């Protein structure tokens with residue numbers, strides 16, 4: 001829909017101007033929510049704007065998909081009903097039964113469940129790898145069988161960093177594709193396609209949407225053949241983003257850069273506070289020089305993000321008490337919204353991996369640091385930690 005050439009424009013300009021030109025009849029500067037399932041044709045096959053049915057394409061979704069592609073530096077973007085819908089569609093587009101997948105050994109729990117309980121039953125075995133160790137990823141690849149290497153960086157909730165460029169090389173050497181789940185960093189902080197990844201996926205529910213008011217997912221690719229296969233599967237499977245969801249996500253993306261800068265500022269303030277607090281043990285944040293992935297993160301991320309994890313010195317009981325005591329940090333799952341959230345991964349987001357190799361420490365607390373007044377966030381944590 002957009003005919004302006006924004007390929008040389010900066011991130012913020014692309015976020016605001018990609019994907020849509022002011023409406024030629026009304027001048028509307030923001031794409032309408034095209035709440036329509038079908039489109040009138042001028043004679044059989046005479047499509048007016050290229051649209052024939054809204055599972056295949058819808059103008060509000062098109063505006064979002066173009067913006068997603070522009071922000072990741074990709075050729076095409078695709079918007080889905082959720083992050084997991086995007087992952088499932090991607091897997092069916094790229095793999096066939098008998099192929100093999102390498103997964104991070106601390107993959108997002110929903111991603112692990114999808115591959116372990118759904119894709120495996122379809123005939124797609126998977127192997128875990130520690131993505132902070134390139135040799136471990138290389139060792140998990142089965143040449144000739146591994147079709148996808150899946151990478152998250154930073155991971156959830158331990159914020160492990162994987163070297164995108166190095167892992168792209170080992171994947172490509174073995175004839176596999178590298179998929180990067182860029183949800184935690186967002187397109188603003190990290191550009192996996194430029195580092196050699198073949199596919200980027202997002203849960204746009206998180207930083208992309210950014211306001212905790214919509215669930216959605218995205219895929220962005222550089223290669224035209226891959227784009228065609230994913231487009232075919234998006235339409236054939238049909239797990240697409242509806243027009244209102246697409247509109248909310250597009251609205252969120254316009255302020256992604258501003259929000260991420262503030263998420264990072266506030267996270268740094270919180271990290272400063274936590275590292276000197278007597279009731280706090282390890283503070284896990286890729287921006288800390290003590291973080292084992294700090295150097296790689298510095299190379300591949302613009303800044304270090306809004307997610308912070310820490311361990312308390314008083315064990316699980318204290319971790320649960322801190323989560324119950326904050327007032328500005330809301331106790332809840334999910335992340336990436338304007339409001340700060342606190343959670344206990346062991347009992348909440350990661351309860352389903354207890355007893356497996358993905359189990360997380362019981363004294364761990366995870367923060368999604370929002371964009372509130374930083375002094376209020378620090379005061380809230382100070383009160384909760386006692």
Ligand SMILES: *Cc1c(COP(=O)(O)O)cnc(C)c1O
Pocket residue numbers: 082083084085108110111152156181183184202203204205206215216217
């Ligand atoms: C939330 C999340 C997903 C799944 O996305 P949904 O929108 O909840 O389906 C995938 N990967 C990561 C890293 C996530 O945080």
